[in-house]
Amino acid sequence: MLHYICNMGVIRKTKSVVALLNEFNTSSGAISVITLIDRLSSEFNKTTIYRVLDRLEEDGVLHSFLGKSGLKWYAKCSGCSADKHNDLHPHFQCLDCGRVDCLAVDVTLPEIPNRKIEVSQLLIQGKCEQCFA
Amino acid sequence: MLHYICNMGVIRKTKSVVALLNEFNTSSGAISVITLIDRLSSEFNKTTIYRVLDRLEEDGVLHSFLGKSGLKWYAKCSGCSADKHNDLHPHFQCLDCGRVDCLAVDVTLPEIPNRKIEVSQLLIQGKCEQCFA
């Protein structure tokens, strides 16, 4: 059940951690914090949800990014650890159904003279596979 | 002085419009809404500032995007009108000084099968020309 609890550092296997990991294991794609709070706020305080997500991100289990309108989303990391983060893939948000996915695609950033690139965030919007009829 | 008031549709030349356009004419680069409110809130209500920025964007005078942490930024449009928006350039945010600029660079988006791309937002972060010693 807890596929992602392996080398989780200082994270304890609490009910909220289990419940949140379960959310990400039973659905592909990314989930917004708002959605998680909607689903779990009868069981857990929203502060707890924010903090557990923080910890899971620190440990490389999840990664976060901002969707359109600045809301925070989380998704399972593939190939990330607490040491190294592979967050540089783009995210795709469907303008019809709202679904958000990680794209397993390499982005070639443009050459920018005299600047040092450290992070990049690429959010692509359009119609997803289901809504693109 | 009012370089950008030309074909402004239904926009009236009010004091707040003049003041906001002046901010963008006296500085290159993008300005966050928060900064604009800081600078102008003794003269204008923040609601007014939000609404004028909205209108200027609708008219193609400014364009907006979200910086890191989801804050809204505005910058002068070059080559935009109320009809057509050329927002697809990336934005660069300096992690040292906080400065944000539009990059005059074409981005080649990756090919994504079975999806229709409508918008994309690319935020690059690192060290800007000044801070990159």
Added chain:
DNA sequence: TTTGTTATTGCAACTATGTTGCATTATATT
């Protein structure tokens, strides 16, 4: 210049997302 239309503004109250401090509880270690 005056008048009339309506776009624009200020204000106050509100919404929504996210954060903080602290006392209490639960987890893992010994």
Added chain:
DNA sequence: AATATAATGCAACATAGTTGCAATAACAAA
């Protein structure tokens, strides 16, 4: 079982942005 401390809940707070509405200002037309 005892202990150390990570994790939680709660309440209060912080911040960005929005809404409704009455008052005001900009512009066009007379």
